Amino acid sequence: MTEVTSFCRFCGSFCGILVDVEDGRVGKIRGNPRSPSGRGYTCPKGRALGDFHAHPDRLDRPRCRAGGALQETTWPVLVDDLAFRLRSIAETDGPDAVGFFFGTAGMLDSLGFPTAGALVAAMGTASRYSTLTIDSPSVLLAAESIAGHPMLLPGPDPDAELVLWLGGNPVISHGHGYFLGMPVDQLRRWAGQGQLWVVDPRRTETADLATRHLPIRAGTDYALLAYLVRELLTQGADHEYLSRRASGIDILAGAVAPYDLTRTTRLTGLAESQLTELLDQIRRAGRIAVKESTGLTFQASANVCMWLIWALNIITQSHDRPGGMFFNPGYLRKLHTQEWPAMDGTPGPGPRSRPELPARWGEFPCTALASEIESGNLKALVVVGGNPLTAIPQPERLARAFSTLRVLAVSDVVGTAVTRHATHLMPSTGQLERADIWPLDFLHSSVANQYTPAVLPAGADRRPTWWQMAALGAALGHQVLPGGADPDEMTEERLARAYVEAAGGDFDQFLAQPDGVSDHRIHGWVENKLPGGRWRLGNAEFAAQLAALTEADSRETGLRLISRRQRHHLNSQLADGTGARRPDRPTVDLHPDDAARNGVEDGQYVRVRTEHGELTLTARVDDRLTHGTISVPHGFTNHNVGALTSDETNVDELTGLPLMTAIPATIAPAGHSREPEKRT
Numbered sequence: 182m183t184e185v186t187s188f189c190r191f192c193g194s195f196c197g198i199l200v201d202v203e204d205g206r207v208g209k210i211r212g213n214p215r216s217p218s219g220r221g222y223t224c225p226k227g228r229a230l231g232d233f234h235a236h237p238d239r240l241d242r243p244r245c246r247a248g249g250a251l252q253e254t255t256w257p258v259l260v261d262d263l264a265f266r267l268r269s270i271a272e273t274d275g276p277d278a279v280g281f282f283f284g285t286a287g288m289l290d291s292l293g294f295p296t297a298g299a300l301v302a303a304m305g306t307a308s309r310y311s312t313l314t315i316d317s318p319s320v321l322l323a324a325e326s327i328a329g330h331p332m333l334l335p336g337p338d339p340d341a342e343l344v345l346w347l348g349g350n351p352v353i354s355h356g357h358g359y360f361l362g363m364p365v366d367q368l369r370r371w372a373g374q375g376q377l378w379v380v381d382p383r384r385t386e387t388a389d390l391a392t393r394h395l396p397i398r399a400g401t402d403y404a405l406l407a408y409l410v411r412e413l414l415t416q417g418a419d420h421e422y423l424s425r426r427a428s429g430i431d432i433l434a435g436a437v438a439p440y441d442l443t444r445t446t447r448l449t450g451l452a453e454s455q456l457t458e459l460l461d462q463i464r465r466a467g468r469i470a471v472k473e474s475t476g477l478t479f480q481a482s483a484n485v486c487m488w489l490i491w492a493l494n495i496i497t498q499s500h501d502r503p504g505g506m507f508f509n510p511g512y513l514r515k516l517h518t519q520e521w522p523a524m525d526g527t528p529g530p531g532p533r534s535r536p537e538l539p540a541r542w543g544e545f546p547c548t549a550l551a552s553e554i555e556s557g558n559l560k561a562l563v564v565v566g567g568n569p570l571t572a573i574p575q576p577e578r579l580a581r582a583f584s585t586l587r588v589l590a591v592s593d594v595v596g597t598a599v600t601r602h603a604t605h606l607m608p609s610t611g612q613l614e615r616a617d618i619w620p621l622d623f624l625h626s627s628v629a630n631q632y633t634p635a636v637l638p639a640g641a642d643r644r645p646t647w648w649q650m651a652a653l654g655a656a657l658g659h660q661v662l663p664g665g666a667d668p669d670e671m672t673e674e675r676l677a678r679a680y681v682e683a684a685g686g687d688f689d690q691f692l693a694q695p696d697g698v699s700d701h702r703i704h705g706w707v708e709n710k711l712p713g714g715r716w717r718l719g720n721a722e723f724a725a726q727l728a729a730l731t732e733a734d735s736r737e738t739g740l741r742l743i744s745r746r747q748r749h750h751l752n753s754q755l756a757d758g759t760g761a762r763r764p765d766r767p768t769v770d771l772h773p774d775d776a777a778r779n780g781v782e783d784g785q786y787v788r789v790r791t792e793h794g795e796l797t798l799t800a801r802v803d804d805r806l807t808h809g810t811i812s813v814p815h816g817f818t819n820h821n822v823g824a825l826t827s828d829e830t831n832v833d834e835l836t837g838l839p840l841m842t843a844i845p846a847t848i849a850p851a852g853h854s855r856e857p858e859k860r861t
């Protein structure tokens with residue numbers, strides 16, 4: 182038996198793992214105690230990697246659709262056929278008729294993702310889509326508009342003494358944009374060395390570790406943030422600093438002016454004493470760390486929330502300072518050493534069928550995908566490590582659109598709702614069968630990086646995604662590998678070296694330190710690179726969005742549907758229970774009072790309706806929810822919460838984000854009942 186050092190790539194925590202391998206089979210997987218980031222930590226998903234690898238629906242051989250069915254074929258035949266079809270579509274309808282969709286797993290494949298990116302660029306198509314525009318466009322937009330670069334994704338400094346965490350549950354998710362390896366340890370540390378305030382309509386596993394939990398009414402965080410900004414601008418802000426280092430404070434102050442205590446308590450459902458105490462503690466602490474997560478970035482007010490979070494961190498002089506918010510320049514990306522192009526949030530032209538939507542960061546919003554296909558603008562789609570039928574609103578509409586595509590080429594490791602529509606199926610090597618560097622050089626609470634060779638040789642007839650993309654490129658006449666290398670002559674180690682060295686990294690150091698390479702946190706570098714030397718806080722578009730919210734001043738008191746992640750699956754991956762002793766269930770969770778008021782009992786089938794669709798789910802009555810809030814998890818194909826969201830209505834005009842939390846909803850018993858759900 183051999184023990185192979187690697188790391189898990191299901192999520193951006195990248196926990197170091199040790200994998201026992203015997204006769205080419207995966208044995209036990211455990212945390213690597215020598216890993217500088219996780220120090221031996223793994224979550225149940227990482228420990229399920231072996232079961233995922235051996236999944237009964239594992240894709241083994243390339244297939245092409247012929248006579249209505251997917252038939253086994255060889256790689257040269259698939260690549261030639263796919264290239265022929267893509268070329269003829271691009272020649273007749275233009276390059277934009279061929280699109281690409283990148284999902285979470287596609288973006289976390291450090292060799293596949295840049296190779297696919299090079300192919301997209303070589304093909305010259307504007308039809309690039311990814312989950313970026315569905316989980317966090319407001320985060321990038323705020324960073325770009327305020328500080329000049331979309332990849333400035335700050336996270337609370339491990340030494341922070343007052344952390345305010347809104348709309349995230351890192352105990353389960355391990356974070357968003359800024360990942361926490363060992364979340365419980367770090368959250369306990371923040372609570373122990375100072376204060377950890379968690380703002381969430383659900384008393385989450387993270388709230389359990391907090392010093393204070395604010396059970397806010399879903400969708401009203403903007404009011405809480407506006408109140409704090411308003412009061413701190415009056416007392417607690419260093420105006421001398423702001424006049425030197427920020428611009429647009431008058432626009433910000435004007436926009437938040439209506440948010441006095443009375444309005445804010447009415448909107449948020451929080452008590453006056455909760456708001457004044459938080460304000461008081463922030464004033465006392467001086468330096469703070471305010472962090473958003475998807476509970477905010479899925480809201481209609483996502484851009485406003487991000488603007489106000491940046492404002493709070495800036496007016497308290499907490500950004501880019503020890504004990505405040507820390508900007509990780511990336512171990513390889515080294516943003517602190519680069520010149521940035523001046524970026525100010527201006528979008529490019531949107532897709533033809535939805536010209537009102539913006540193009541940002543070289544992508545069209547996911548909410549345009551169905552209409553682009555329906556209108557005939559998009560005739561071919563290549564899906565790389567993603568599951569758009571669980572990620573994007575209105576899955577039935579999108580599935581119908583997929584069935585009309587001339588080409589749907591899917592690079593995945595298991596059969597999914599999407600592979601069922603595929604014309605070309607490209608079985609990829611999975612995490613254990615391929616080399617990786619910490620994908621994308623992700624921004625992380627620890628400044629570390631790692632290289633892993635493949636733990637196992639590629640099984641069956643699977644090929645790495647980088648090879649698939651490079652071979653397709655070659656058949657289309659594009660050399661997409663570094664140095665124009667031939668895909669069949671490239672090795673993973675050489676490719677990893679090329680990508681690391683192109684980013685200015687030292688690949689030999691990775692080989693010498695297989696447990697991971699650490700670096701130091703650095704502070705004070707973003708402020709020195711701000712466009713014009715200032716944080717741009719006077720954003721007219723964000724101010725207009727806040728003014729519209731102020732005007733609407735929601736008094737609606739019905740139920741609101743919110744989002745949540747679960748412990749044993751990552752989006753749709755492992756949602757079938759693979760590797761879990763007690764698999765997660767697609768329940769609708771609601772407070773006992775809301776259950777009683779709607780005649781719903783624990784364990785009963787319930788029909789959940791929004792203006793966009795309906796779904797029947799099992800009720801789980803749970804006093805962790807605040808009144809007026811129901812929570813449905815994401816990631817299930819047959820209980821797909823995306824059916825309750827829309828890609829047409831309630832779409833954010835600045836980013837194209839669909840509304841994914843705090844959605845007005847109703848519930849009704851669906852007749853029959855079953856055994857109460859077991860609690861986890």
Ligand SMILES: Nc1nc2c(c(=O)[nH]1)N[C@H]1C(S)=C(S)[C@@H](COP(=O)(O)OP(=O)(O)OC[C@H]3O[C@@H](n4cnc5c(=O)[nH]c(N)nc54)[C@H](O)[C@@H]3O)O[C@H]1N2
Binds near residue numbers: 842
């Ligand atoms: N186990 C597991 N881990 C994951 C994933 C997974 O599917 N499973 N997915 C990964 C991905 S792709 C992402 S993007 C991250 C997401 O990481 P997180 O953002 O931490 O995701 P959640 O754990 O769902 O936490 C969102 C929280 O927001 C709360 N919330 C909902 N609406 C509102 C609101 O209006 N206001 C406030 N204040 N809170 C609200 C919900 O109750 C929930 O507790 O997780 C990643 N990690």
Ligand SMILES: Nc1nc2c(c(=O)[nH]1)N[C@H]1C(S)=C(S)[C@@H](COP(=O)(O)OP(=O)(O)OC[C@H]3O[C@@H](n4cnc5c(=O)[nH]c(N)nc54)[C@H](O)[C@@H]3O)O[C@H]1N2
Binds near residue numbers: 572595
């Ligand atoms: N209503 C609603 N909608 C949501 C959300 C929500 O909470 N509510 N969450 C949103 C968020 S935050 C996100 S990020 C998206 C998630 O959207 P996606 O990232 O598209 O979803 P995943 O289910 O993670 O899809 C990953 C796919 O990659 C495959 N895969 C796994 N490993 C590999 C590999 O090594 N190589 C290749 N080629 N493929 C692999 C998996 O089998 C799976 O099919 O959904 C978004 N949509």
Ligand code: SF4
Binds near residue numbers: 190194196
């Ligand atoms: S937290 Fe879990 S899923 Fe994420 S990298 Fe670590 S073991 Fe993998």
Ligand SMILES: [Mo]
Binds near residue numbers: 316
């Ligand atoms: Mo996500």
